[in-house]
Amino acid sequence: MQACRLTANNLACQRGERLLFRGLALELATGEALQVKGANGIGKSSLIRILAGLLRPLVGTVERQGSVGLLDERPALDPGLPLGKSLGFWQRLDGPGDAELAQLGLSSLLEVPVRYLSTGQKKRAALARLLGQEAAIWLLDEPLNGLDTRGVALVEALVAQHCAQGGIALVASHQPIALPGGAAIDLADFTA
């Protein structure tokens, strides 16, 4: 994987009338991971969207070196299609291979329409799409939601593998997650 970097300087975020956080800075170099902690509604998803370039900060700058893979509550898979076909859409672009599907326990679900998948199965499917993307910078918004104990361990292993290969992972989660290096920030420290 090519060297990557994610830098944010003096970020502030306002949604509606509310200033969610301010003065937030972070710097992640190749191989590094960071957990963003904080209570519901504090602004974790907003920060992820700012870092992904999907939301404009009130002030501050973001610099990304490397492609971005975003995982959030929307799996970006057609709910009407069987999982295999839905993932196949991405497969034609940059989607997952058979090894990734097996690793995520999805091989037996490929004929099941996406809308019938359980919450945890949808999350695993979204992870398959992310893996296939081979993006350098992972921005994961609550990746553990809906996952069982083995699923949590799997996400931890995938992030460790991604970082070992030189990727970056920023993980917003209110749940404990073991990340390489164990670095974390709490958005409560940046609330206005």
Ligand SMILES: Nc1ncnc2c1ncn2[C@@H]1O[C@H](COP(=O)(O)OP(=O)(O)OP(=O)(O)O)[C@@H](O)[C@H]1O
């Ligand atoms: N488009 C919007 N307009 C106005 N307010 C918004 C908008 N989107 C989100 N908010 C508000 O911004 C705040 C932060 O939302 P955000 O989704 O970033 O929090 P979060 O920390 O990810 O929460 P959770 O842990 O519940 O997912 C919330 O109070 C939410 O209601």
